[in-house]
Amino acid sequence: MRGRAVRLLARRLAHAVIDPEVLVIGAGPAGLTAATYLGRFRRSTLVVDGGAPRACWIPLSHNTPGFPAGISGPDILRRMQDQALEYGAVVTPGRVTALARDGEGFVARIGDHAVRARAVLLATGVVDHxxxxxxxxxxxxxxxxxxxxxxxxxxxxxxxxxxxxxxxxxxxxxxxxxxxxxxxxxxxxxxxxxxxxxxxxxxxxxxxxxxxxxxxxxxxxxxxxxxxxxxxxxxxxxxxxLGTSPNADLAKQLGARLSADGRLEVDLHQATSVPGLYAAGDVVRGLNQIAVATAEAAVAATDIHNRLRRIDGLTIPE
Ligand SMILES: Cc1cc2nc3c(=O)[nH]c(=O)nc-3n(C[C@H](O)[C@H](O)[C@H](O)COP(=O)(O)OP(=O)(O)OC[C@H]3O[C@@H](n4cnc5c(N)ncnc54)[C@H](O)[C@@H]3O)c2cc1C
Missing domain, CATH: 3.50.50.60 (FAD/NAD(P)-binding domain)
Structure with missing residues (x-):
């Protein structure tokens, strides 16, 4: 346990000076699943979360696949975070207050820090009324x-x-x-x-x-x-x-296309209308379900990885 805490701290410190390849905003089921996939694609990944994932409100979920006796939201999140950490993701508290283009990539403002990343996944969820x-x-x-x-x-x-x-x-x-x-x-x-x-x-x-x-x-x-x-x-x-409001302000700052209800529009690979900006989970039109959030995150993470491979000339022609 102590070794893990030290590893975590070391990773946080390292990332205070090294920008990640991929910035994931939101550490709910979507963000953490994407972090696991990206880590396994050997992409350096920073996950920042500035509040409480919606999932932490779940007393006991009976429809999360693989848990026939049910599982609580906090337990789901703990397991997902452990898995993401296992593959090198850094998960840290912090609210992204601004997101802008920076050449081919992005620059995000988190407190006093500017974090640069080649791709960004918005997994920012919704707020319940x-x-x-x-x-x-x-x-x-x-x-x-x-x-x-x-x-x-x-x-x-x-x-x-x-x-x-x-x-x-x-x-x-x-x-x-x-x-x-x-x-x-x-x-x-x-x-x-x-x-x-x-x-x-x-x-x-x-x-x-x-x-x-x-x-x-x-x-x-x-x-x-x-x-x-x-x-x-x-x-x-x-x-x-009484409905929900999507946390889509950062996407709006970048001029990403939104649907009529304020959620993010994405293509079949979870890419928004802004190149390099992806979205997954409740913030995207959909069912507001963990199974959907994790599926979308898997699709997004894979496309982010393939996009970066293409940019780096590491693919072969179709
Ligand atoms: C009471 C309740 C019961 C539920 N029961 C079930 C169930 O049984 N089964 C099921 O499948 N689903 C259930 N859900 C729905 C499920 O919780 C959501 O579908 C799921 O959490 C969506 O995951 P997500 O990663 O998209 O968003 P979230 O889990 O909401 O995570 C988004 C995170 O992004 C963070 N964030 C937002 N903006 C920023 C920013 N600018 N900077 C940094 N961080 C930011 C938020 O603070 C939040 O922590 C339930 C929801 C509730 C409220």
Whole structure:
């Protein structure tokens, strides 16, 4: 353990003066998977992370391939980081505040440092919009307030489920939850006119409540009550369908093409519209899933390596 800490420190110091070939921004499942691939392609790789990966909120994931008994988000991240370190990646805290072109490559500002790299992978994820209720973050960590029905809808089978939404996105999520339960209530906290699918929800047997929420009350293992306008109702669990914002500011600085919802547009190799700039994971349009993030990272890392081989004249003609 001590040897590993020393190795880590030595790598950090070395990289304080040596720029990496590839800079990976974000140490969630996408960034760490890319770092493992790049390390195994023998590319020097620096991974910087300026916050908490979304994955660290996962209490227990049951759909991550290879873990039939489930695995927690922090455990996934620990394993992924260990694997990346094994192949020489440097993983360090730090927020990239600016990213610009520097000849054929890039220069990133991290605190007082300027880091130069030949290629950059954005694995910066998204930020969740939680309902504005006291204690909600703790409830997410205890899986009482949930965010992702694709991830854990199965575990809501036959439960009394409330979905909090403020547009037709909430309606779509409530309809999706009918896969698992016939006791689904949409609590629509936005302006009523933002919900245009109320009749269709009624046909699916989804109850609709139009009201602003005052509080969520939690017990040991269930949401004991949601309260609105003096009314109180008990549910087993609550889904928040208030959406996310992609962390795409650095890509915007470089003029990369974004889709209508602000996520990064990429080609089949995860390359953005800016040569040498790649993106993988939640920040790219997609399912917001670990399996997708890791798959995209593998594709991106391989193309980054092949691109650098081409630039260095180390490929043979097709
Ligand atoms: C409660 C919850 C439960 C979930 N359950 C599951 C599940 O069971 N199965 C599943 O497949 N998925 C699940 N997910 C989704 C899963 O967590 C994400 O799909 C996955 O984490 C995406 O990985 P990522 O690497 O793209 O982004 P993230 O894991 O979010 O990592 C992105 C990182 O980039 C960093 N970053 C952003 N901008 C900068 C910057 N400028 N400089 C430096 N660092 C930066 C962020 O701080 C963050 O640490 C769940 C999510 C939540 C919130």
């Amino acid at each position: 939680h309902p504005d209720l006291a204690g909600v973050e703790r409830a997410v960590q205890r899986a009482l307030v949930r965010i992702c029905p694709i991830c854990d809808g199965y575990e809501a089978t036959d439960k009394a489920v409330a979905v909090i939404g403020h547009s037709d996105k909430g309606a779509r999520e409530a309809a999706f939850m009918r896969t698992y339960s016939d006791r689904v209530t949409l609590i629509h906290i936005g302006p009523p006119e933002a919900l245009t699918r109320q009749t269709a929800l009624g046909r699916l047997g989804v109850e609709v409540v139009l009201a602003d929420l005052d509080a969520v009350v939690l017990e040991q293992d269930r949401v004991t009550a949601l309260t609105w306008g003096g009314r109180t109702r008990a549910f087993d669990l609550v889904y928040s369908a």
